Each structure stands twice: as structure tokens, then as C-alpha cells.
Amino acid sequence: MIRLLTGILSCLAIFSACSSPDNLVTDGHSDYKIVVSEEALPSEKYAAEELQHYIEKISNSKLAIIEKADEQEKLIYVGFKGVPANVLKDLKPDEFENEEYIIRGDKDHLLIAGGGSRGTLYGVMGFLSDHLGCRWYTKAVTKIPSLSSIPLPQREDRQKPALEYRNMNWREMLDTSWVLHNRVNGMRVGNALGGSYITYPFVHTFYQLVSPEKYFRSYPEYFSEVNGKRLGEKAQLCLTNPDVVKIATATVYDWIREQPEANVFSIDQNDYGNYCTCVNCRAIDEKEGSPSGSIITFVNRIADAIHQDYPEVKLQTLAYDYSVDPPKNVRPRENVMIRLCHYQYCSSHPIAVCEVNRPFYNQLKEWEKIAGGRLTIWDYLTDFRNYLMPFPNFGSFSQDVKFYADNGVKGLFNEGDAMGGGEFGELRSWVLAQLMWNPSQNAQQLIDV
Numbered sequence: 530m531i532r533l534l535t536g537i538l539s540c541l542a543i544f545s546a547c548s549s550p551d552n553l554v555t556d557g558h559s560d561y562k563i564v565v566s567e568e569a570l571p572s573e574k575y576a577a578e579e580l581q582h583y584i585e586k587i588s589n590s591k592l593a594i595i596e597k598a599d600e601q602e603k604l605i606y607v608g609f610k611g612v613p614a615n616v617l618k619d620l621k622p623d624e625f626e627n628e629e630y631i632i633r634g635d636k637d638h639l640l641i642a643g644g645g646s647r648g649t650l651y652g653v654m655g656f657l658s659d660h661l662g663c664r665w666y667t668k669a670v671t672k673i674p675s676l677s678s679i680p681l682p683q684r685e686d687r688q689k690p691a692l693e694y695r696n697m698n699w700r701e702m703l704d705t706s707w708v709l710h711n712r713v714n715g716m717r718v719g720n721a722l723g724g725s726y727i728t729y730p731f732v733h734t735f736y737q738l739v740s741p742e743k744y745f746r747s748y749p750e751y752f753s754e755v756n757g758k759r760l761g762e763k764a765q766l767c768l769t770n771p772d773v774v775k776i777a778t779a780t781v782y783d784w785i786r787e788q789p790e791a792n793v794f795s796i797d798q799n800d801y802g803n804y805c806t807c808v809n810c811r812a813i814d815e816k817e818g819s820p821s822g823s824i825i826t827f828v829n830r831i832a833d834a835i836h837q838d839y840p841e842v843k844l845q846t847l848a849y850d851y852s853v854d855p856p857k858n859v860r861p862r863e864n865v866m867i868r869l870c871h872y873q874y875c876s877s878h879p880i881a882v883c884e885v886n887r888p889f890y891n892q893l894k895e896w897e898k899i900a901g902g903r904l905t906i907w908d909y910l911t912d913f914r915n916y917l918m919p920f921p922n923f924g925s926f927s928q929d930v931k932f933y934a935d936n937g938v939k940g941l942f943n944e945g946d947a948m949g950g951g952e953f954g955e956l957r958s959w960v961l962a963q964l965m966w967n968p969s970q971n972a973q974q975l976i977d978v
């Protein structure tokens with residue numbers, strides 16, 4: 530029995546030695562070349578340069594970048610363009626979503642390719658971080674390992690982000706290189722670097738849709754009626770006034786022409802209370818049980834008009850402050866997204882487990898029911914009264930990201946200290962970036978490593 534076992538073990542050892550995995554780099558030398566098609570996107574060519582740059586940094590081996598290859602050569606294919614069928618095998622590039630990628634090693638080649646404008650670039654970032662251990666913690670602090678040999682990956686690694694929109698506004702992360710390496714897609718980067726998820730103009734846009742400077746003097750009825758008086762500042766619009774709908778719609782048409790690449794156009798209440806209580810707005814809000822009633826009705830009217838000319842364009846509106854409760858009857862159109870704000874809550878505990886968070890939990894579930902697949906979240910992850918004060922909420926927010934993803938949320942904006950210097954801003958930004966891509970990761974482990 531012992532002899533038999535010894536025999537098996539020696540066979541395994543021989544098998545293991547015979548099939549030792551190929552290396553991309555061995556003892557600082559490499560026979561591999563990086564191939565990226567002449568027709569590849571600029572972001573894919575940039576991805577090839579990034580790969581070349583970091584492989585050299587890691588292993589002292591500079592791989593040539595070529596546009597056309599002899600299939601006999603050892604190759605790292607970057608992007609799907611020009612990849613031969615025997616390398617693609619079962620893969621259908623058209624089925625890859627924007628940002629989805631595959632890393633697949635096979636005999637004498639490696640494929641890193643993805644969908645849309647960012648898939649291939651994020652695939653290279655994924656290879657460098659998940660496979661080789663590179664970390665871009667902050668603008669100034671990175672960890673690039675030194676390896677004399679780099680193995681050819683033996684497993685297929687296909688990934689896409691849990692959240693389509695991933696953003697935050699800590700000053701520490703406002704850096705193109707940082708957001709690219711950490712795959713945060715909500716900060717503007719140019720198309721040559723894969724572009725970004727654009728929310729245009731961004732938030733609190735009612736006065737941009739209908740300007741009080743331009744209209745209030747002649748048409749006070751376009752603006753909020755509060756306690757019987759029309760307000761031209763620090764308030765909202767009269768959402769049931771047909772001219773307001775008309776002017777706001779025309780503004781959205783202008784925005785679409787200005788920013789045709791935007792993913793969503795924001796039709797957002799201002800950052801004040803003072804919503805309109807005129808007889809028509811009030812009638813809707815009372816029937817709907819929430820001021821979100823007149824907001825969704827208003828946004829739907831614009832959405833119906835826009836849809837005729839731009840069926841692919843999406844609008845987005847806030848559920849914030851006085852509008853966090855969803856309406857009882859009216860439903861956001863298919864081209865209307867909802868950005869729900871995690872407005873009042875206990876930050877000591879995750880959403881799913883604390884009674885103080887129960888109202889928000891219920892709001893999220895109800896909005897998800899009526900805007901399924903079109904819900905994003907605006908969260909608040911610092912102490913806005915004192916940015917320097919310790920705000921020990923790592924344990925809660927790290928679980929909340931997973932809670933959002935598990936409950937159908939498509940995007941997350943984390944409002945932090947935009948001034949800079951707030952408590953653990955860099956650490957928060959880095960941990961959040963990793964979790965928004967893959968919320969199954971353990972936040973404490975990310976911090977400890």
C-alpha cells in the first residue's frame with residue numbers, strides 16, 4: 530500500500546515537472562511580444578503600452594509591441610481585433626459588455642481582451658493587479674512587485690464589474706492615473722483612455738433647466754410656490770406648469786447635442802427644500818403620497834419627448850431629501866433612472882441589519898420595485914461636520930456595497946471629502962474602488978494586505 534502510494538506520488542511529481550507552466554518572462558528574459566491590431570481602439574493601444582511598461586518595471590524585460598504577428602511567435606494579444614479564430618475558440622467578442630474582459634493563457638499565448646471602450650484596458654489592469662500583485666493605493670503610493678519570472682496564467686479569468694457606474698469624490702482620488710488603474714469609471718477621462726460614465730451636467734440641475742435669472746421676473750409662475758408666494762431662489766420649479774416642461778425639454782435637447790456621449794442626463798431637484806405647493810403640484814403629490822409624484826410626472830413628460838428622437842438616451846432624477854419616498858401610482862419611464870440618496874441613517878451598522886436604517890432599506894426596495902434595473906445610489910461616507918474626525922464606518926460601508934449590488938443597484942456615487950485631507954480619504958477611496966468592482970471581497974483583508 531505504501532509502495533503504491535509512493536509510486537503515485539512520484540508519477541504526480543514527474544507529471545508536474547513535465548507540464549510546468551510556461552512563463553511570459555523567465556529570469557528576466559522573454560520570448561513574448563505584445564500584439565495589438567492597427568485597427569484597435571486608442572484605449573486598447575494604450576492598454577498594450579501599460580502592459581509593456583509594467584512588465585518591464587516588474588521583471589526588467591521589455592516586450593516589443595507589434596501590430597501584426599506570425600502565429601508561430603509567442604504572443605500576448607491585447608484586444609479582440611485581429612485575434613485569430615484558433616485563439617478565440619469559443620469566445621464571441623460581441624457578447625462582451627463594456628468593461629467585461631477575459632484573461633486566458635493557452636500554450637504559447639495570452640489573450641487579454643474585453644468589450645466596449647474600457648474592457649481591454651480594464652483587463653490589463655486586472656492582469657497587473659489580480660495576477661501580478663500591482664497596487665495603486667494613492668497618487669503617490671504604489672506597490673509594483675519585482676519578479677524575475679512571470680508565469681503564463683493557467684486559468685481563465687473572465688470578469689465584469691458588479692456596478693456599471695462607480696464613482697466618488699474624495700480629492701485624493703481626483704487623478705487620471707489613479708482612476709484608470711483602480712477602474713473607477715465615473716471620473717472624466719478622455720476617449721483615448723477609454724472614456725468614462727458621464728452623468729451630465731451632474732446633479733441639482735433644476736435651475737439649469739429653467740433659469741430664474743432669465744425667467745423669474747416675467748414668469749414667477751415657473752417656480753416654486755411656497756406659502757402662497759413664488760420663490761426665484763433657493764427653491765425648485767413648478768413642475769406642472771406646461772411651459773416649464775417645454776423649456777426644460779428644450780434644455781435637455783441642448784444638453785444631448787453638447788454631450789452626445791453622456792450615459793445619463795440629470796433632471797434633478799435643487800439642493801434646497803421649498804418644493805412647489807401650487808394647487809396642481811400639490812394635487813399630484815397628495816395623490817401619490819410623496820413629492821416624488823410631481824417629480825416623476827415631470828421627468829416622464831420630458832422622457833416621452835426625448836424618447837421620440839433619442840430612444841437610447843437615459844434621463845436620471847434624484848430621490849433625495851423630501852422626495853426619498855417613491856410615488857404610489859406613477860412609474861418612471863423605461864428611459865428614466867433613479868438616483869436614491871442614502872440620506873439619513875446609522876453609519877455604525879450595515880443597512881441590512883440596523884433598525885435605524887430600516888426606512889432607507891424600505892425605500893430602496895420600493896424604488897427597485899418600480900425602477901427595476903435603473904436604480905443608482907448616492908451615499909455619504911465621511912463626517913461632513915468635521916472631516917478630520919474619526920468616522921469608523923469601514924465595517925458598515927464595506928457590507929453596504931455588496932448589499933447594493935445584491936439588490937439590483939446599478940451604480941454608486943460615494944460622497945466624501947472633496948476638499949481633501951479628510952480622515953482616511955485615501956484608504957476609503959482605494960477600498961471602495963475595489964469593492965465597487967467586486968463587492969464579494971473582504972474589506973478588512975484589502976486593508977490588511
Ligand SMILES: [Zn+2]
Pocket residue numbers: 753754766767768769770805806807808809810811
Ligand atoms: Zn407647481
Ligand SMILES: [Zn+2]
Pocket residue numbers: 875876877878883884885886
Ligand atoms: Zn445602527
